[in-house]
Amino acid sequence: MRPGGEAPGGPRPAARSPRPGDTRVVEVPVPEPGPGQVVVRNLFMSIDPGLVLRMNDLSTLDIPDFAVGAPMWCDAIGEVVDTADERLSPGDVVWHRFGFRDYAVAEAGEFRRVDPDAYPSLTHHLCFGLTAYVGTEVAQIRPGDTFFVSSAAGGVGSMAGQLARLRGATRVIGSAGTPEKVRYLRESLGFDDAFDYHEGVRPRLPELDVYYDNVGGAHLEAAIDAMRPRGRIVMGGRNEEIRTGSAEGPRNMMAVIGKRLELLGYYTFDHPELFPVFDERFPKWVRSGEIVVAETVVDGLENGVSAAVNLMHGAYVGKVVLRI
Ligand SMILES: NC(=O)c1ccc[n+]([C@@H]2O[C@H](COP(=O)([O-])OP(=O)(O)OC[C@H]3O[C@@H](n4cnc5c(N)ncnc54)[C@H](OP(=O)(O)O)[C@@H]3O)[C@@H](O)[C@H]2O)c1
Structure with a gap:
C-alpha cells in the first residue's frame, strides 16, 4: 500500500513476498443484486506481476492498490447468474476486475460482455495480447526491424515476439530464465x-x-548499448524491480542521448482507440494459429497468492490463469 501523501517515485521499501497468514479466504453470503447490479460467478482470474506490485509500495500507476482488510482484485472472466439490470442477462460471459472471489456483485457497467466463442478457450480473454498489441504499436515496428523482448516466455513477452513478427520484424529475439523456456521460444x-x-x-x-x-x-x-541510432525502447514493465524491490541501472543513459533513442513508457488502457482493431484482428490470428497463446492454468482460489509469488520466480510459462 502506498502511504498517504507520498509522492510516486519517492523512497521505496524492498519488495516483500506475501507469507502464509498475510491473506485469508473468508466466506460471506452472496448478496441479492441491488437495482442496476448483477451477480457474476467467476470462472478464471489473471495471475500477473501487477498483483505483487499492488502488494508492495511499488506502483506508480494510476490504478488502486490493495487495501488491508478488503478483498484483493484482478482481471477475471465470469458468467452472469443473476441480474437487476437489462444490459446483462443470465448466461452472459463477462470480463471484469473483481477477481479473488467466487462471486462478484457490482453495477452492470463494471462488467464487459465478451463473445464466449471468440477464442478456443475462455482463458484467452485474460491473455496479455492487448497489452502486447498496444506495446508493439507504440514501438512503431517496421518491416526489417531487429526486435528483442525480455521475459519473452511470459504473458506479455510471448505475445510481443509473435506480434512483432506479424508487424514485419525480420529478426525476433527473446530472453528467458531457463533452458526449457528458451527452447519453447x-x-x-x-x-x-x-x-x-x-x-x-x-x-x-x-x-x-x-x-x-x-x-x-x-x-x-x-x-541501450545494443540499440542502433534512433532505435525505440518500449517500456511495459519492470519485473526485476517487482521481484526484488530495486533494480540496478541503466548506467549508460548518456548513450540514449548520443544515439537519439526513444524511451516509450506506455499503459494499455491509455489507448482505447486500438481496442476495436485488436478485437477484430487478434481472435482471427489465434484461431488461424498465427498467434499461439502460451498459458499455464493453476487451480483453486486459495492458491492465487502463492501463484503470484511463484510467477515472479519464473515457475510458469506464458500467461498464468487461475481456475476458480
Ligand atoms: N504497461 C502495461 O499496461 C502493462 C500491462 C500488463 C503487464 N505489464 C507489465 O508487463 C510485464 C510483464 O507482465 P507479464 O504478465 O507478462 O509477466 P511475466 O513477464 O510473465 O512475469 C513473470 C516473469 O518475470 C521473469 N522475471 C522475474 N524476475 C526477473 C529478472 N530479474 N530478470 C528477468 N526476468 C525476470 C520470470 O521469468 P524467467 O523465468 O524468464 O526469469 C517470470 O516468469 C510486467 O512487469 C507487468 O507488470 C504492463
Missing part, C-alpha cells in the same frame, strides 16, 4: 533466437531497432 513460438539471461545479456544481442522491456535493470542497460 525457439521451437513453439518461432523466435529466431532466444537465450538464458543468467548466462549474460549483452554478448547475445546484435544491433537492435526495437527493445520491448518487461524487466528493466541489467536487461535495459545491455539493450
Whole structure:
C-alpha cells in the first residue's frame, strides 16, 4: 500500500513476498443484486506481476492498490447468474476486475460482455495480447526491424515476439530464465533466437531497432548499448524491480542521448482507440494459429497468492490463469 501523501517515485521499501497468514479466504453470503447490479460467478482470474506490485509500495500507476482488510482484485472472466439490470442477462460471459472471489456483485457497467466463442478457450480473454498489441504499436515496428523482448516466455513477452513478427520484424529475439523456456521460444513460438539471461545479456544481442522491456535493470542497460541510432525502447514493465524491490541501472543513459533513442513508457488502457482493431484482428490470428497463446492454468482460489509469488520466480510459462 502506498502511504498517504507520498509522492510516486519517492523512497521505496524492498519488495516483500506475501507469507502464509498475510491473506485469508473468508466466506460471506452472496448478496441479492441491488437495482442496476448483477451477480457474476467467476470462472478464471489473471495471475500477473501487477498483483505483487499492488502488494508492495511499488506502483506508480494510476490504478488502486490493495487495501488491508478488503478483498484483493484482478482481471477475471465470469458468467452472469443473476441480474437487476437489462444490459446483462443470465448466461452472459463477462470480463471484469473483481477477481479473488467466487462471486462478484457490482453495477452492470463494471462488467464487459465478451463473445464466449471468440477464442478456443475462455482463458484467452485474460491473455496479455492487448497489452502486447498496444506495446508493439507504440514501438512503431517496421518491416526489417531487429526486435528483442525480455521475459519473452511470459504473458506479455510471448505475445510481443509473435506480434512483432506479424508487424514485419525480420529478426525476433527473446530472453528467458531457463533452458526449457528458451527452447519453447525457439521451437513453439518461432523466435529466431532466444537465450538464458543468467548466462549474460549483452554478448547475445546484435544491433537492435526495437527493445520491448518487461524487466528493466541489467536487461535495459545491455539493450541501450545494443540499440542502433534512433532505435525505440518500449517500456511495459519492470519485473526485476517487482521481484526484488530495486533494480540496478541503466548506467549508460548518456548513450540514449548520443544515439537519439526513444524511451516509450506506455499503459494499455491509455489507448482505447486500438481496442476495436485488436478485437477484430487478434481472435482471427489465434484461431488461424498465427498467434499461439502460451498459458499455464493453476487451480483453486486459495492458491492465487502463492501463484503470484511463484510467477515472479519464473515457475510458469506464458500467461498464468487461475481456475476458480
Ligand atoms: N504497461 C502495461 O499496461 C502493462 C500491462 C500488463 C503487464 N505489464 C507489465 O508487463 C510485464 C510483464 O507482465 P507479464 O504478465 O507478462 O509477466 P511475466 O513477464 O510473465 O512475469 C513473470 C516473469 O518475470 C521473469 N522475471 C522475474 N524476475 C526477473 C529478472 N530479474 N530478470 C528477468 N526476468 C525476470 C520470470 O521469468 P524467467 O523465468 O524468464 O526469469 C517470470 O516468469 C510486467 O512487469 C507487468 O507488470 C504492463
